[in-house]
Amino acid sequence: xxxxxxxxxxxxxxxxxxxxxxxxxxxxxxxxxxxxxxxxxxxxxxxxxxxxxxxxxxxxxxxxxxxxxxxxxxxxxxxxxxxxxxxxxxxxxxxxxxxxxxxxxxxxxxx
Amino acid sequence: xxxxxxxxxxxxxxxxxxxxxxxxxxxxxxxxxxxxxxxxxxxxxxxxxxxxxxxxxxxxxxxxxxxxxxxxxxxxxxxxxxxxxxxxxxxxxxxxxxxxxxxxxxxxxxxxxxxxxxx
Numbered sequence: 001x002x003x004x005x006x007x008x009x010x011x012x013x014x015x016x017x018x019x020x021x022x023x024x025x026x027x028x029x030x031x032x033x034x035x036x037x038x039x040x041x042x043x044x045x046x047x048x049x050x051x052x053x054x055x056x057x058x059x060x061x062x063x064x065x066x067x068x069x070x071x072x073x074x075x076x077x078x079x080x081x082x083x084x085x086x087x088x089x090x091x092x093x094x095x096x097x098x099x100x101x102x103x104x105x106x107x108x109x110x111x
Numbered sequence: 112x113x114x115x116x117x118x119x120x121x122x123x124x125x126x127x128x129x130x131x132x133x134x135x136x137x138x139x140x141x142x143x144x145x146x147x148x149x150x151x152x153x154x155x156x157x158x159x160x161x162x163x164x165x166x167x168x169x170x171x172x173x174x175x176x177x178x179x180x181x182x183x184x185x186x187x188x189x190x191x192x193x194x195x196x197x198x199x200x201x202x203x204x205x206x207x208x209x210x211x212x213x214x215x216x217x218x219x220x221x222x223x224x225x226x227x228x229x230x
Contacts, residue, residue, distance in 0.1 A: 097170075
């Protein structure tokens with residue numbers, strides 16, 4: 001099972017919106033509405049930002065939103081802030097054999 | 112508050128063995144599946160293994176199948192990862208993570224424990 005494909009880096013100025021894509025296959029992203037997104041600051045544990053494709057856990061800013069189309073999931077960060085600078089990973093359920101597959105990760109830079 | 116605390120990480124020689132532990136608190140441990148995820152130095156996240164709430168079902172990534180064994184003791188609110196025949200490419204931070212409902216990716220994560228495989 002190959003990792004889901006994400007852009008290596010995305011950047012934006014404060015206040016702008018950015019979108020990170022996460023491309024899988026019909027065996028993972030395309031088959032299940034079970035994509036989560038994580039934010040990871042250096043030296044820290046991943047933090048859940050989006051689950052089931054578009055749902056936000058309690059306490060996560062509504063500037064973060066998720067969507068899916070076909071085999072590609074997306075995370076949009078609106079009103080970009082300095083604290084959003086981090087690595088972001090998607091993760092999808094991939095069936096009873098592989099179970100979970102992570103994305104390659106995207107480094108978000110706030111200019 | 113959900114808390115997950117990993118321990119057991121160490122420097123080990125290639126071919127050696129190591130057992131990691133994950134102590135859980137703040138939720139009903141016996142009601143949730145759990146997982147191990149690792150992150151190599153400067154690399155991305157890689158799912159390693161998962162175990163059902165009762166421990167009756169276990170799952171492994173192909174990269175560790177046959178070498179790693181996941182288990183849990185619900186009476187101690189603790190999950191384990193027994194690692195054997197370790198390779199240099201197993202060097203990573205190993206995170207313990209809670210699965211909110213089966214098939215959903217993890218929600219809460221521990222801070223991780225470092226495993227270094229080197230001679």
